[in-house]
Amino acid sequence: MTKKTQDLKPDTVLKNYWNNNEQFADFFNAVLFGGEQVISPDELEDADTEESSILKHREYAESIKASRDSIKICKKSLTHGVGFVMLGMESQEHIHYAMPMRVMGYDYGTYKKQYDSNAKKYQKKDGMTEDEYLSRMKQTDKFTPVITVVVYYGDNPWDGATTLHGMLNIPDRMKPFINDYKMLLVEARQNDLIFHNMTNIAFFDMLKVVLDKSITKDEARKKVIDYASRNNVDETVVMTVAGATNCKIDYNALSKKGDVTMCTLFDEIEKEGMIKGKAEGKAEGKTEGVIEGIQALIESLQEMEIPYAKTQNQLMVKFSLSEDAAQEYMDKFWK
Numbered sequence: 001m002t003k004k005t006q007d008l009k010p011d012t013v014l015k016n017y018w019n020n021n022e023q024f025a026d027f028f029n030a031v032l033f034g035g036e037q038v039i040s041p042d043e044l045e046d047a048d049t050e051e052s053s054i055l056k057h058r059e060y061a062e063s064i065k066a067s068r069d070s071i072k073i074c075k076k077s078l079t080h081g082v083g084f085v086m087l088g089m090e091s092q093e094h095i096h097y098a099m100p101m102r103v104m105g106y107d108y109g110t111y112k113k114q115y116d117s118n119a120k121k122y123q124k125k126d127g128m129t130e131d132e133y134l135s136r137m138k139q140t141d142k143f144t145p146v147i148t149v150v151v152y153y154g155d156n157p158w159d160g161a162t163t164l165h166g167m168l169n170i171p172d173r174m175k176p177f178i179n180d181y182k183m184l185l186v187e188a189r190q191n192d193l194i195f196h197n198m199t200n201i202a203f204f205d206m207l208k209v210v211l212d213k214s215i216t217k218d219e220a221r222k223k224v225i226d227y228a229s230r231n232n233v234d235e236t237v238v239m240t241v242a243g244a245t246n247c248k249i250d251y252n253a254l255s256k257k258g259d260v261t262m263c264t265l266f267d268e269i270e271k272e273g274m275i276k277g278k279a280e281g282k283a284e285g286k287t288e289g290v291i292e293g294i295q296a297l298i299e300s301l302q303e304m305e306i307p308y309a310k311t312q313n314q315l316m317v318k319f320s321l322s323e324d325a326a327q328e329y330m331d332k333f334w335k
Helices: 010-018 021-033 099-119 130-135 172-177 198-210 217-231 235-244 279-284 288-303 308-319 323-333
Strands: 005-007 044-046 053-057 060-064 070-077 083-089 146-152 184-187 248-250 254-257 260-263
Touching (some): 010 235, 198 217, 198 235, 217 288, 288 308
Parallel strands (some): 146 184
Antiparallel strands (some): 005 248, 254 260
16 A cells, blocks of 8 residues: 655645635734734735845845745735734744844845835936935835744744844843844744634644643643544644644544544654654664554554554554564554
8 A cells, every 4th residue: 555645844834824814814913912803814915925135245245035944924914004924934843043133134124125126216316305316215205014923833932032132142231222123922832822713723722732741642642633523623724733843644544533534643743752763663663652652543543443454554654564563563552
């Protein structure tokens, strides 16, 4: 049987998820306005996510461009005249200690792009003062403000700076004279955001379970499955949670129990080596972590009433086991 797998890349699933205007508006209403419905989905339009610009200084030019390891979704409010940016990092499990500086760079790139576009209108001095012409900007010109929110999908508490000042070694007497730059941070693992969109509620509820290090992976798996069952969680939400936490989905293990789609491979999110054992240990299932993962998978599939033969086949595919090795584990853990 051919193994049907797909790496759910964070940039793909998260962009697909947050490109939904209802979910995007609900998120920013939760972050900025405590859940008050200020931003309407109908007023949002997609904005260009490319903010490449060139900084010229003396004899060199430096390109300022959004890094490929970022997940960026941009929308503009037609009602409020404000740009909204959601920024996440593909290396979801890692904290980026230079994030305030990067946000400052992203925001600068957005404003620089607006300035460059505006300046193209002023190739001639007609109707402009000397200062305006030199600035390539009229005194009355205004740009669209941008609000950037960083979403962190890691399972460790964020212990990095959230301001530019937090990255600098500043003498106390000098602090009032050094400009600061603050960033808005949302930790998926733990927050008190008030959502109204049911999909967002399910998304963040499941993320909190998956990223909760105070419970075992088996407990997290059972809680997620139970939550999905009770709340009729759509398959796309489960896939987004898996992708956001760098989990590989095996589509042979996406099974249905009643009308609810379950992802039985949340075990793969294991940060403690349950699935990520040494190569030789993984091949024969000899490491303690892998054995625990095998047991969890068997119990999960059995709980969902997946047939014995199909479960055994999943073990062979997922853990690269021989038929005899898979049979041995089935005899041991199948109740």
